[in-house]
Amino acid sequence: QVTLRESGPALVKPTQTLTLTCTFSGFSLITNTMSVSWVRQPPGKALEWLGRVDWDDDIWYSKSLKTRLTISKDTSKNQVFLRLTNMGPVDTATYYCGRLRTTSNSFDYWGRGTLVTVSS
Amino acid sequence: QTVVTQEPSSSVSLGGTVTLTCGLTSGSVSTGYRPSWYQQTPGQVPRTLIYNTNTRSDGVPDRLSGSILGNKAALTITGAQADDESDYFCLIYMGDGISVFGGGTKLTVL
Numbered sequence: 112q113v114t115l116r117e118s119g120p121a122l123v124k125p126t127q128t129l130t131l132t133c134t135f136s137g138f139s140l141i142t143n144t145m146s147v148s149w150v151r152q153p154p155g156k157a158l159e160w161l162g163r164v165d166w167d168d169d170i171w172y173s174k175s176l177k178t179r180l181t182i183s184k185d186t187s188k189n190q191v192f193l194r195l196t197n198m199g200p201v202d203t204a205t206y207y208c209g210r211l212r213t214t215s216n217s218f219d220y221w222g223r224g225t226l227v228t229v230s231s
Numbered sequence: 232q233t234v235v236t237q238e239p240s241s242s243v244s245l246g247g248t249v250t251l252t253c254g255l256t257s258g259s260v261s262t263g264y265r266p267s268w269y270q271q272t273p274g275q276v277p278r279t280l281i282y283n284t285n286t287r288s289d290g291v292p293d294r295l296s297g298s299i300l301g302n303k304a305a306l307t308i309t310g311a312q313a314d315d316e317s318d319y320f321c322l323i324y325m326g327d328g329i330s331v332f333g334g335g336t337k338l339t340v341l
Contacts, residue, residue: 150277150332158269158277158320158332171328174232207276216324217267217282224276 113137115147115208115222122228123198129227133191133208140166140186146211147191148218149182151204159204163211164191198229233257235323237333243311244341251336252303253321259302265324266304268297270317277320281306308338316340 119131131149138145148163162172162182170182181194191208205226209218234256243249253266260266268281279288281297284304294309304323308315321333 148330157335158271158322160322160330160332163328163330165328169328173329173331212282215267215282215286216265216330217322218269218277218279219282219288221276221279 113210113220115210115220117206117208117222117225119206119225119227121226122230124231125199125229127198129193129195129198129202131193131206131208131225131227133193133222135189135191135208135210138210140164140184140189140191142166144213146213147184148209148211149191149193150207150209150218151202152207152224153201153204156204161193165213200229203227203229233325233331235321235331235333237319237321237336239334240337240339242339242341243308243315245311245313247311248307248309249311249338250300250305250307251319251321251338252300252305253323253333254303255323260304260323261299264304266297266299267322268304268306269320269322271320272317280319311340313340 115135145166146163149161164170164184179196184191205224207224208222210220236254262284269277271277285297296307298305318335320335
């Protein structure tokens with residue numbers, strides 16, 4: 112059974128750095144075609160693809176966030192991390208992690224999401 | 232920068248058929264862009280409907296289908312039901328590991 116769960120702070124202050132953890136089970140991120148991707152969704156708005164880390168250690172970022180975003184993984188702990196610097200009010204969103212299959216570039220499992228609010 | 236476009240809203244009569252589309256501001260969507268479709272109701276996690284243009288995810292009824300129509304990816308819903316009323320997002324693979332979601336279509340079932 113594949114599960115993913117996001118964890119991290121619900122509230123961050125402007126200019127702070129957000130760190131989120133995606134803890135997953137039911138698959139290994141060293142298996143061919145596996146990837147874990149981050150997506151966010153501001154309240155009432157569209158989904159936004161942020162980036163992904165692949166089974167072969169490739170990491171890819173949205174062009175719009177590339178300068179602020181770092182994604183990493185700890186394969187031994189089945190965890191993927193998101194680090195987003197210089198947070199501002201526009202970064203207020205529900206952040207999701209999901210398993211993405213690189214061959215089809217589609218999500219097949221999603222975490223429940225975690226709402227992060229940026230406010231002083 | 233290329234933007235993925237979707238109709239902001241659409242409507243369909245109960246039992247009717249509707250097609251939602253997913254295009255690019257520059258160029259055409261083809262199967263190589265590996266379009267996928269996701270359904271989301273307010274407050275819920277996205278649900279994967281279609282991947283690789285036209286492959287249904289497990290449990291998705293065959294009244295939902297994906298295709299390429301002209302220069303866009305398309306999601307067609309036939310025999311619309313009340314619980315089809317949702318937001319629908321497409322995801323496009325832009326190459327070099329990068330994907331982009333469309334802005335979403337809010338579907339109303341009348």
